[in-house]
Amino acid sequence: MLSDAPLRCLVISLALGSLCELVSSRLRLWRYASQATLLANVVVMFGLVQGVLIAGLVGGTRPLAEIVPLLFMLGAVIGLIYEGLNEFVVHGWTWSDAPLLGLTRSSDKAAAVGVLWGLAPVTAAILSRSLSLF
Amino acid sequence: MAQSTTRGDRLHGALMLIGVLAMCAYWIAFFVSDVTKPNVALIDPLDPAAFMRVYMGFESAFPLADGFVAVTSALAIFYLAAKDPKAVLFGLVGSGALMFLALIDIYFNVLNGLYRPSRLWADSGLQMEMAINIICVALSVASVIRFWSHPLRRT
Numbered sequence: 317m318l319s320d321a322p323l324r325c326l327v328i329s330l331a332l333g334s335l336c337e338l339v340s341s342r343l344r345l346w347r348y349a350s351q352a353t354l355l356a357n358v359v360v361m362f363g364l365v366q367g368v369l370i371a372g373l374v375g376g377t378r379p380l381a382e383i384v385p386l387l388f389m390l391g392a393v394i395g396l397i398y399e400g401l402n403e404f405v406v407h408g409w410t411w412s413d414a415p416l417l418g419l420t421r422s423s424d425k426a427a428a429v430g431v432l433w434g435l436a437p438v439t440a441a442i443l444s445r446s447l448s449l450f
Numbered sequence: 451m452a453q454s455t456t457r458g459d460r461l462h463g464a465l466m467l468i469g470v471l472a473m474c475a476y477w478i479a480f481f482v483s484d485v486t487k488p489n490v491a492l493i494d495p496l497d498p499a500a501f502m503r504v505y506m507g508f509e510s511a512f513p514l515a516d517g518f519v520a521v522t523s524a525l526a527i528f529y530l531a532a533k534d535p536k537a538v539l540f541g542l543v544g545s546g547a548l549m550f551l552a553l554i555d556i557y558f559n560v561l562n563g564l565y566r567p568s569r570l571w572a573d574s575g576l577q578m579e580m581a582i583n584i585i586c587v588a589l590s591v592a593s594v595i596r597f598w599s600h601p602l603r604r605t
Contacts, residue, residue: 374478382510386477389517393470396524404531423532427525434521 322372324444325437329367332439333358345416346409353408361398362436366391371440380445387441388434395433399426455533462596463527466541469589470520470527476582477513488564488575501562508558512551519547526597535605541597545590552586559583 337358340346348354370390375383402408403426411422419425480486487505494501522544529537559565559579570576597603 374481376482378481383481385513385517386481389477389513389520390474392517392521393474393524396521396528397467400528400531403528423529423534427528427536430528431521431525 321375321377321444321448322368324447325367325372325375325440326363328440328443328447329371329436330358330363332436333362336362344412344414346411348409349407357409365394366433366436367440370394371437371444375437375441375444380441383441384438387437390434391437392431392434395436396427396430398433399430402426455531458596459530462593463530465589466523466527466544466593469585470523473516473520477516480509486575486578488579489573492569492573493562493564504562512555515547515551519544519551522547533602535602538597538600538603541593541600545593545597548586549590549594552583552590555579556583556587 337354348357370387374390375387403423411425413420416425417428419428476486487502490498490502490505522540526537526541526544529535529540559576563569564576565580570580
């Protein structure tokens, strides 16, 4: 069960995405324009893009020390494009007045979260390797 | 921060975005295929395996630093779109780091004879390497000049 790396990464990333949304909802960090956007964020961006494509397929079975910088690079670059598209074009979610990592301006919050997206495939790849040991 | 995005900013942002995406594509290709690797039998026919170890050891040290260039450049594009002066900060940091990495790569290639015309002519991997080096230096210089003279630097 879950012996395939991309499938493991999908499940882990969906769990990570759900956890992030739960925490952000409790802290009222951002607000979605619709529930469909929230679902797309967790399923498409967390699960499919960061989980399956980056952590699962690009990460593959290569040693973590070799591949972690590339996973972070891909996750952060795609994250920044994603946050930029939302901030300047789509407006699928808006930032609350609550400070995030000490930042108060919405563009700074979006940029910081864009870079933090780099941790999503790294975390998924690390957890996926750890789970495969059992 | 009230300036509108100029055509020059859009072109600059688009070129940097292409550069960042190309960098990501290069490293994906490096890890999942042999398309970026030189023909080592042509470079060192006597001991290709030894040269490959040196080459892979050298190249494998780049992803973390290239990641830094990609992320700072993506931040520069982001803040350029936001018309925020932080675009200048991240643009200069990313462009300077790109020049630094390009010069290390170029000097490794020169010292190891990878830019000899006979080898360049015969190996598409080396041709790609040289094209990347030239583009990195050109984009870095152009970016530093443009960011340093950008109106956002004075806001």
